[in-house]
Amino acid sequence: MTSTIPRAKQWQQRAQSGDRVALARLLTLAERGGDEFAEVHPSIHAGNGRAHRIGFTGPPGAGKSTLVEAYALELRKRAQRVAVICVDPTSPFTGGALLGDRVRMNRLTLDPGCFVRSMASRGWFGGLARTSEDVADVFDAVGYDRVLIETVGVGQSEIDVARAADTTVVVLVPGTGDAVQAMKAGLMEVADLFVVNKADRPGVERVVAELEEVLQLRADGAHKPAIVQTVAMNGEGIDELSRCIDEHREHCAASGQLATRRAARAAEKVRRLLEQALRDRLFAGKGMERRIEEALQSSEPRSPYAVVRELLQELGLVSKETRKP
């Protein structure tokens, strides 16, 4: 088949009619980013907005993968098509990654209504990969009803998922009460819903109590996050989780929050892409690197601030006159 239609466009068409090999290829393109994906993104974007994107985050070992599998199986009972994106860290030393989330999602593998894709963080530190959102866009465009996004096991400040998802679920386990205290900023503020998983273990009441205490201190009149107890291993509490996620979605749609969030997400995306594009242009070739070295080579040590000012002037981005304070 030789045609002038770009391969990305062909993959999209084939993916839309159910070709999983083509979908996987398109996801790789989205993951890589760059011009080829940028070219096809407008038509992907045109098909976006229908899927409910749900983020799952929380500390390592909280049982996120098992929970995601259990929730996906629950959605399948209602004939929803489910895509899963799971992110694991890339080694900053070798660039390699060991992606192990599928081990806990084996029950989804052969279900034609499910598609699980692992992503390595590839040097991005917000708990997702730089292009996880683009991968979600592709799933949304080809007709998945729900896109579940599982972060790398995160600490306190990796909150990219809240920008990528319509509903953010923070997963905790008994014995992480102190973590709740530590999380008052960051993770706690982005949670739309809390899950206390492994709720058959001692210490559940304490985590729930600490969560409630912290949540009472939230000043905003926003939707108060529900706290759901689950034992993902045997499916306990998953129906309740499912109900709460749907409730959150309905609340957001009715209150206009969904539209607000999505608008903010789009603006943030433009900012990021712009930043990336400017950075790429600035450092294309070796010119800028050489110029930086040059500027720093002088008999006197030079302040990096002074060097930056000089470089910005050369680029015509600031005027040469020195402003008075």
Added chain:
Amino acid sequence: MDPLDPQDKIRVLVAKPGLDGHDRGAKVVAAGLRDAGMEVIYTGLHQTAEMIVEAAIQEDADVVGLSILSGAHMTLLPKVKRLLDEKGAGHILITGGGIIPDDDLVELEKLGIGHLFGPGTALERIAAYIRDEVGKRRAARVE
């Protein structure tokens, strides 16, 4: 485009098919390939041929690496190959390791299975083989 551009990471699906529960070898190889800069998707124990093939497709893997110690290689490996071909993913390299008699190796290679490594193989050799083979396959791929 450089077929081995660092942006285009080599993705390897490592699986442990069948009923035998000895996954140490698979885990060592998975960690070794990660250290060689590859993205390794580990699927765990007790995988059927169907599951391996479906996971490899979803992950857009370049390579499927199988650890087979059960003696079932003459049925399992050809089955994985056949299913990949049927589903339009015949470009994926099948390799692996285990105790495989020489005669079987020859037989499997005829069926289009890649090289299979015996005990004691250096990880560097496996990584080099994968890099080389994936480079060739990517360059030859028409889409």
